[in-house]
Amino acid sequence: MSVLAETSGFDARTGQALADARLKIAIDRTAGTARAKRAAIVGAWPDFAVARERGREIKDHVVENLDHYLAEFERNALASGAVVHWAETAGEACRIVVDICRRAGARSVTRSKSMLGEEIGLPHALEAAGIERVETDLAEHIVQLAGERPSHIIWPAMHKTREEISDLFRQHHADPHREETAEAMAASARRHLRERFLRADVGISGANFLVADTGSVCTVTNEGNAEMTTTPPRIHIATAGIEKLVPTAAHAAMMLRLLVRSATGAALTQYTTFHTGPKRAGDLDGPDEFHIVLVDNGRSRMLADREMRPMLRCIRCGACMNHCPVFNQIGGHAYGGTYPGPMGAVLTPALDGLSTETRDLAHACTLNGRCREVCPVDIPLPTLLKGWRTRSWREGLEPETMRRGLGFWRWAGTHPRLYRLGAALAARALRLVARGRGRLGRLPLLAGAWTRYRDLPVPPAGPTFLEREAERLRRETRP
Structure with a gap:
């Protein structure tokens, strides 16, 4: 865990971030490139505005009929041979995953990048159970070696400079790179991870989408690490929030076009895979068991809250972070939770509860509206952030100095x-x-x-x- 992430208090974390010159360099390199690539690919898609509206309609339709699509997904997933588990809380989800690993006698598991896994505390649960965890996403691998948390939902190691990553690999890789180039460092990570891919007993992934009419789990990566995580091991466990549903594969294809362009500025992600059940007779590879853990962890509360319900549209693309002037100054760790940036400032109090610790997040916003402009499903993030400010005021969580100051301003x-x-x-x-x-x-x-x-x-x-x-x-x- 980084010192910044452990520091209590939003003001203290922000102060440390603003004083870190290397952090600003790292953020500028990554977020600046992301903004330029997204602008180019969206500008080349004449129907982006129409697709964006369509994406919003798909997600709203699913949220309004979530019970129906959850039942349909479970029915079709079971028919494909998968085992479906339901978890109301983060702790329950972790217990289910750990129990599956223990029953399999697993000593080592590989894990493809999953922000839900971070949300429910799965890395810590596996460690507490004495199960070796190997992060296979390159950025997550970097974060794991550094003992830190992800700072971005798409680029978890965006707070690291190339020079810092080079030092980490030289310290931890048995056969490190000899040249300080991106290609040489990636090759070093590949050599380090290859053996661990092949010896893992269980592979754990997240899910970008859940397809109701086939019971399939869709994963999207640029490195192929998800396929190497889910295919060689005997058991594949996919953890997913219940809001990840789409009705059909055609809807998934529509959402993928929005996701990839907004997340990485590409037309198509390198590896897009639909996992439907375990290995069948005649299949040359694939897991013997396929478990899907559907996680609530506060999402039902958001569903019941009409004001916060639009946040369930989120497809975790990270575009709002890349375009947020506050995030681009302080990075992700300053937010203190799993999800940083504008979407994190809305999600964290929704999932963890509004408190004196989470109320500051809604104020870490200039209300400039860029986050909503670039959101591929048109989430009204500024409106939701103002909603948290109103609730914080109504519940008496604002400091007395602020209440007196605003009272004088009103007068x-x-x-x-x-x-x-x-x-x-x-x-x-x-x-x-x-x-x-x-x-x-x-x-x-x-x-x-x-x-x-x-x-x-x-x-x-x-x-x-x-x-x-x-x-x-x-x-x-x-x-």
């Missing part, structure tokens, strides 16, 4: 003349303190929070915005 706003006078005096005072400089690097007392990590632009000379607006209205009303 000032209801006295326009005093407000305009105060604004004008404040602007002139800032210009006086600046003494000709264009920016202020430090402000006194409580105002110092504004300049702790950034400079404050000095208001330009001349009339304030309110004064200019008042003059405009006077001109427009003159006969």
Whole structure:
């Protein structure tokens, strides 16, 4: 676990992140590339807006009829030879997976990247059970070697620079790379993981989609690690949130087009596999047993909450993070939960409960709306974040200083003349303190929070915005 992830308190984690110059370099390299690639591939798809609306309709339809599609999925999965398990909580889901591993006498398991697994604490549960866990996704492998948590749902190691990854591989790989290139380091990881793929007793994957009419589990990777995780072992366990359903394979294909373009900026992911039951007579490979663990873990509460229900559309593409100005400054670990960025700021209090620990996440947002603009299923993330702010206020979770400060602000706003006078005096005072400089690097007392990590632009000379607006209205009303 990284020091940043262990630090208690959102403010403390944010402070550490903003002070880490290497973190900013790592985020800029990855998120910047992701934004450029997504813009190019979406710009080349004339019907993207239509597809986006279609994706939203598919997910809303499934959520409104979740009981029907869950029953259909279970029926068809059982018919294919799979075993379906139901888990109401994270702890129950972990117990089911660990019990399957124990019954199989598993000493080693391979795991393909799964944010649900992180959500339910599966890595820790396997470790507590004495079962060796091998992360097979390259980025997850890096995070595991570093003893840290993922910092992004698509690129779990985006907080690491190439130089840091090189040092990790030289420390932990028996046959490390000799040249510090991406190709050489990937080859080093491949040599390290190959033996572990082949000796694993159980392979554990997540699920990008669950196809109701076939009982299939769809996995998507760019490295082929999911196939190597699910095919050689005797047992394949897939863990999935109950909201991952789509009605048919055709709907899955539609959602895949949206997912891949939004997640990686590609037209098609390298490896897209539909797992339908265990190995059959005549099959050359595949698991002898296929277990599917369907996890609720707070999703039924979201379903019952009309305001938060749109969050169940989320297909975990990560586009909202890549375009979020806050995430791009502080990275994923500062959020403290499994899911970072705008979607994490909504999901974490929904799954873990609204508390003094999770209320800060909704405030880590400028409400600029970029997250909704790029969301492939049109989740109203800014509206949901404002909803958490309202609930936090209503439940008395906001600090007393904030409540008093906003109370004074409200009083000032209801006295326009005093407000305009105060604004004008404040602007002139800032210009006086600046003494000709264009920016202020430090402000006194409580105002110092504004300049702790950034400079404050000095208001330009001349009339304030309110004064200019008042003059405009006077001109427009003159006969």
